[in-house]
Amino acid sequence: MLVEALNLVLQPSVLLFIILGVAGGMCIGCLPGLTTTMGVALVLPLTFGMDATQSILLLIGVYVGAVYGGSMSAILLNTPGTPASAATALDGYQMAKRGEAGRALGIATTSSFLGGVISCIFLILISPVLAKFALKFSAPEFFMLAMFGLCIISSISGKSMLIGLLSGTFGILIATIGIDDITGSMRFTFNNMNLFSGISFIPVMIGLFAMSQAFVGIEDIFVKSQTTKKLSHVFPKREDWGLIVKNSIGFGSLGAFVGSIPGVGADIASFIAYGQAKSMSKHPEKFGTGLPEAISAPEAANNGVTGGALIPMLTLGVPGDAVAAIMIGALTVQGLQPGPLLFQNDAPVVYAIFIGLLLANICMLVLGLNSVRLFTKVLSVPKQILVPIIFLLCFVGSYALANNVFDVIVMLVFGVIGYFFHKLEVSASPAILGLILGPMAESNFRRALLMARGDYLTFLSTGICWTFFVLILVSLLWPFAQKQWLKRKHA
Amino acid sequence: MRSGKLVLAAGFLVLSIFVFILSLQLPPTRNGVPGPATWPVLVSIVMFISAISLGVKEFFKSNETVIKIIGKDQIRVYISMTALFAYLVSMMLIGFSVSTFIMLYGFITWLGNYKWHFRVICALVITTIVYCVFHFVLKVPFRFGILF
Amino acid sequence: MKNILSKLIFVPLVVAGMSTFVNANSYPEGPVKIIVPYSAGGGSDSVSRALAEAIKTDFPDGIAVENRTGGAGSIGMSYGMRAEPNGSIVTMVAPELVMLPHSGNGGDIDYKQFIPLAIVNSGYAAITVPADSAYKSLEDLLVDAKSNNLLFGNSGTGSIWHLAGAGMQQAASVEFTHVPYKGSSAAITALLGRHLDAVSVSYAEVANQVDAGALRTLAVLAPNRLVDAPNVPTATELGYDVVIGTWRGYTVPVGTPPATVTYLTDAILKAVETDTFVEFMKNTNNDIEIIESEEFANKLKREDEFYKGLISSLGLSQ
Known part of the structure; x- marks a missing residue:
């Protein structure tokens, strides 16, 4: 079986497609507005003429590359290329501003790689178990998971928790615009057709992060920026390694686990990882100032999702996220049916996917470490030219998302809002x-309430719900407990 | 900074009240299943409370660090914002490539002091690369305006 | 500068002139776009891309798919409806064209503003339960539904599969609790996890799971038994008069010259016969069903009436 699979993968054409996929994915990922899903969807038509292994491994390459690529722009320009790297920007950009861009990118690359490998191991060893577990998630469990995720607002709100809450509720309210999912009634759409399906959050993200950052760049265009020190080490130093390995194993597993739950993707995983890394840290107050573990945790988690998302796809035939949905499409075009039967009927292809995912991660590591120097060149482009280019990319990126000019307007408006947010330290x-x-x-x-006919106890009806309930309580109370404990220790 | 924060709190306060009032016009809860208004109402209440608390907290704060809103550097930002809205309009009316070239040339001329032929080449090269990558490789349609 | 100025004046003149003088013989002149109002990578997108691939020999300047998403399809359809009626923009439409306006979610879209070319594909709703469910037949399920409140999953409130579930309940005079999900696959996942009693999404979407023995389809809401599932009865056979399904058709805006319409229709009808297209559709569980222009127009009119009634009886109209 393994020999057959190796035969499928270790062919020049397949290897070439993996490399091209990862490289292309990295380029797509680092451009704001071009999301992972879009990258994979763009490549999909190219795969129709290929055989099954080539096609799926090309897509996996793009997937892995794009999830990783987003961190490049997040770290260098404070502009997350994909939502999955929004958490990385928090500390990554701070570190780059100190002149340690190379170190930050090195940590991000190695953590992504290790996270990806961990998730690959999960996929190979325990995917049936995880898949069965993931199916247990129903509406109440998803709600508790989302609430647990929202608790992280407290760890990413910067200096003031109150302002963080305002910013968070602002985001939640923007998301309520559009046709309501459950009853189908219009909410806050003011009869504008562009608002019917809601404000898509990619343009908002480009506005709040990239555009506002470019405005800040205009503001201090004549301030001499701290020139990046010579990139002495891209490959992480010994002192960083312990932490990278520790974080990658933990948060890579977390990513694989989160990824295996259908409907939950890399963006959520990386924020949860950031929040957890902070609450487990001995010095949570330093988060947001450019800590290595704050880069490593979300990066390990978001690449951990790549393997996890394949779990429900391969074992159950249901997509773990939008990317997996496209991959299912790609496989069915080839005449393969993802799902329980795939292991019986086309086992070599399944093993080829396992090997290919591993190879894609290795490829990402090699390409990543080698292109860090190239990418950091971005910082040596004079601001007078870089800022207009960012303007242009923001425009084109938000338009490319749905070929809709309305998204560009949304991006501009949120760019202005983001600038004032920046001024007011929001x-x-x-x-x-x-x-x-x-x-x-x-x-x-x-x-959940619809299914339980209005019974609120449904939110505490299963073990998974209770687990999240306890986790929510712990994450809310932990900072206070930690403070008390420290006080007593010092007293 | 304090007055800035107060404005911020007031802004969110107004937003939360606005959402609250709009929500009241949405269909009501049926058979114990929350209707479309429940969630925005809950969230706007959280926002309302946070905004009030922030306002009160900032009001009794004394240390005043000044945030620059109308300095020379900030005016430059506002001009760029306006320029970008103009760029959007011109993109729709005239066309993508021409407007993009003008936008890039304008910004580079305004912000830097390079020789004119460098500015032209720079703007031209960037426009061409972005247009080619997005139009030919990523198949993004740029059919706007009367020119191209 | 002079050059630009002269262009400014000259180009619009030429453009305006072209659209009046272009005669049908010269179509297709310039590239043609197929507007797909749904996102890249989905079913509508892949069917349209396969069609574009099969049809391209008739379009020397190229024919390509362009996704304009949002508003459950209304954004893209509205874009296509308002396009220049010269055949350079072909719009893919789905039942949402005649559904969304009735629930007030359609913006300005109106099926009367389109000239239908042809429908190439259809997919009918299937009442599907988990394989280990106690319901062995549609009868079992509907009898139980009289006394119990069954959870019926669908792909979103007001979506075609919600209306399928609602049509079923109306035909059998029972009442289900309709649980909307974001998209069919989320509903199918919930069914696999046994959080629902049944789903009413298309057969194509559950076929994999049915073949794998994880799910069982009790009935399809189709006019005839499906080729892929000859053992599954239709609801009509079982005595419930309900036929609901989706379809994918291609249209051009009203005002397009008749010769262009004929050219496009012929090209589509020729393309759907090609081996590559047939093979693609078979692999992706999509059934080819060709409905030509005239019948397509009737279908739009019929379904517009039908959905109007169904949507208002569900209390979804605004």
Whole structure:
């Protein structure tokens, strides 16, 4: 079996497609507006002429590359290329501003790689178990998971918790615009057709992060920026390694686990990882100032999702996220039926996917470490030219998302809002988190009550619900407990 | 900074009340299943409380760090914002490539002091690369305006 | 500068002139776009891309798919409806064209503003339960539904599969609790996890799971038994008069010259016969069903009436 699979993968054409996929994915990922899903969807038509292994491994390459690529722009320009790297920007950009861009990118690359490998191991060893577990998630469990995610607002709100709450609720409210999922009635659409399906959050994210950052760039265009020190080490130093390995194993597993739950993707995983890393840290107050573990945790988690998302796809035939849905499409075009039968009928292809995912991660590591120097060149482009280019990319990126000019207007408006947020020291990350998790929390809240006929006890009806309930309590109370404990220790 | 925060709190306060009032016009809850208004109402209440608390907290704060809103550097930002809205309009009316070239040339001229031929080449190269990558590789349609 | 100025004046003149003088013989001149109002990678997108691939020999300047998403399809359909009626923009439409306006979610879309070319594909709703469910037949399910409140999953409130479930309940005079999900696959996942009693999404979407023995389809809401599932009865056979399904058709805006319409229709009808298209549709569980222009127009009119009634009886109209 393994030999057959190796035969499928270890062919020049397949290897070439993996490399091209990862490289292309990295380019797509690092451009704001071009999301992972879009990258994979763009490549999909190219695969129709290929055989099954080539096609699925090309897509996996793009997937892995794009999830990783987003961190490049997040770290260098404070502009997350994909929502999955929004959490990375928090500390990554701070570190780059200190002149340690190379170190930050090195940590991100190695953590992504290790997270990806961990999730690959999960996929190979325990995917049937995880898949069965993931199916247990129904509306109440999803609601509790979303609430647990929203608790992270407290860890990413920067200096003031109150302002974080304002920013977070702002994001949640923006997400309520559009046709309501449960009853189908219009909410806050003011009869504008562009608002019917809601404000898509990619343009909002581009506005709040990239555009506002470019405006800040205009503001201090004549301030001499701290020139990046020579990139002495891209490959992480020994002192960083312990932490990278520790974080990658933990948060890579977390990512694989989160990814295996259908409907929950890399964006949520990376925020949860960031929040957890902070609450487990001995010095949570330093988060947001450019800590290595704050880069490593979300990066390990978001690449951990890549393997996890394949679990329900391969074992159950249901997509774990939008990307997996496209991959299912790609496989069915080839005449393969993802799902329980795939293991029986086309086992070599399944093993080829396992090997290919591993190879894609290795490829990402090699390409990533080698292109860090190239990418950091971005910082040596004079601001007078870089800022207009960012303007242009923001425009084109938000238009490319749905070929709709309305998204460009949304991006511009949120760029202006983001600039004033920046001036008033309001962190935009809670708003993004609210945008991602708000709809998930709301629709599952109401769906759960619909299914339970209005019985609120449904939210505590299963073990998974209780687990999340306890986790929510712990994450809310932990910071206070930690403070008390420290006080007593010092006293 | 304090007055800035107060404005911020007031802004969110107004937003939360606005959402609250709009929500009241949405269909009501049926058979114990929350209707479309429940969630926005809950969230706007949280926002309302946070905004009030922030306002009160900032009001009794004394240390005043000044945030620059109308300095020379900030005016430049506002001009760029206006320019970008103009760019959007011109993109729709005239066309993508021409407007993009003008936008890039304008910004580079305004912000830097390069020789004119460098500015032209720079704007031209960036426009061409972005247009080619997005139009030919990523198949993004740029059919706007009367030119191209 | 002079050059630009002259262009400014000259180009619009030429453009305006072209659209009046272009005669049908010269179509297709320039590239043609197929507007797909749903996102890249989905079913509508892949069917349209396969069609574009099969049809391209008739379009020397190229024919390509362009996704304009949002508003459950209304944004893209509205874009296509308002496009220049010269055949350069072909719009893919689905039943949402005649559904959304009745629930007030359609913006300005109106099926009368389109000239239908042809429908290429259809997919009918299937009442599907988990394989280990106690319901062995549609009868079992409907009898139980009289006394119990069954959870019926669908792909979103007001979506075609919600209306399918609602049509079923109306035909059998029972009442289900309709549980909306974001998209069919989320509903199917919930069914696999046994959180629902049944789903009413298309057969194509559950076929994999049915073949794998995880789910069982009790009935399809189709006019005839499906080729892929000859053992599954239709609801009509069982005495419930309900036929609901989706379809994918291609249209051009009203005002397009008749010769262009004929050219496009012929090209589509020729393309759907090609081996590559047939093979693609078979692999992706999509059934080819060709409905030509005239019948397509009747279908739009019929379904517009039908959905109007169904949507208002569900209390979804605004």
